[in-house]
Amino acid sequence: MSDALHLLPVVLAASWRIAFLTAGAPVIGAVLLLAIGRVTGADWRPLKPLAAMAPWLVPAGVLLGLCALAMPVPEHLSLWMSWWGVGLRALVTTGALAFASSRLQAGTRVTGAAIILTLYALLATPIASDWMLGQAPGHPVSAIGMMQVTQSLAGATAVVLAVGIGPPGFRSDMARLMIAAVLGLGYLAFMDYLIVWYSDLPSRVGFYVVRSSPTMGLLVCAALAVGVAAPILLLWLSRERWSQRLAGLAVLAALFLFNVWWIGGGVPALLIGLLLTLAAATAATRRGRRSGDRHV
Numbered sequence: 001m002s003d004a005l006h007l008l009p010v011v012l013a014a015s016w017r018i019a020f021l022t023a024g025a026p027v028i029g030a031v032l033l034l035a036i037g038r039v040t041g042a043d044w045r046p047l048k049p050l051a052a053m054a055p056w057l058v059p060a061g062v063l064l065g066l067c068a069l070a071m072p073v074p075e076h077l078s079l080w081m082s083w084w085g086v087g088l089r090a091l092v093t094t095g096a097l098a099f100a101s102s103r104l105q106a107g108t109r110v111t112g113a114a115i116i117l118t119l120y121a122l123l124a125t126p127i128a129s130d131w132m133l134g135q136a137p138g139h140p141v142s143a144i145g146m147m148q149v150t151q152s153l154a155g156a157t158a159v160v161l162a163v164g165i166g167p168p169g170f171r172s173d174m175a176r177l178m179i180a181a182v183l184g185l186g187y188l189a190f191m192d193y194l195i196v197w198y199s200d201l202p203s204r205v206g207f208y209v210v211r212s213s214p215t216m217g218l219l220v221c222a223a224l225a226v227g228v229a230a231p232i233l234l235l236w237l238s239r240e241r242w243s244q245r246l247a248g249l250a251v252l253a254a255l256f257l258f259n260v261w262w263i264g265g266g267v268p269a270l271l272i273g274l275l276l277t278l279a280a281a282t283a284a285t286r287r288g289r290r291s292g293d294r295h296v
């Protein structure tokens with residue numbers, strides 16, 4: 001009983017991290033895609049309702065500071081990875097995303113959109129280290145910033161297809177971008193594993209030892225099958241809306257499975273994280289469906 005109570009904060013922290021990464025990715029990705037569209041001249045206005053949910057990220061992100069309390073932090077990172085440090089950085093980042101979303105909704109200039117993308121590129125690595133490696137403080141992953149970016153782009157494009165936002169041409173563009181994003185995420189994660197595992201780096205290999213059990217191996221294989229093979233097959237077989245919806249749902253499910261594998265926490269974290277993610281996704285989907293048609 002005492003062991004279960006001792007592990008409870010760790011499980012809850014992992015569950016919240018899984019839910020935040022999975023449900024927050026589409027919103028962050030929508031903000032980034034709106035900025036990219038503004039810079040490149042692409043008409044990606046149907047993403048505005050999804051990007052408008054950015055203020056919801058602020059309280060959700062700040063709670064990651066409390067999640068930091070559940071994990072032991074190496075002494076040399078005691079200040080940087082303190083609960084208030086993680087919470088403060090999350091507050092600044094999510095607040096900046098909410099502000100960027102409001103500016104993009106209002107039709108900011110190309111220069112403003114370029115500044116948004118530049119600042120996010122600079123912040124991506126330290127913020128992704130907080131959000132995606134907070135359960136393993138001190139574990140280095142050089143591509144963690146790009147992993148967070150590709151996950152966000154995959155999430156946003158998957159929601160577009162799953163909900164059916166925008167005209168056919170727009171959804172077709174998002175489908176191609178979604179496949180590129182999930183392939184990018186899979187490549188980045190696999191290359192880090194390959195380098196660490198086969199180089200036998202003592203200080204880093206433990207991260208993947210935990211994730212190489214039969215159960216965790218099955219989980220990541222399911223993520224690859226559902227998130228890469230299934231959407232490619234679905235979009236190759238048909239360009240109809242039903243196929244796009246299934247492909248989008250498959251990628252969203254795969255992102256959740258990937259986050260469970262990456263964050264850990266066992267079956268309890270998977271179940272609690274699933275409930276939290278579904279609750280957030282349901283609310284976001286209803287909001288997107290109601291307001292998306294106004295931007296078509």
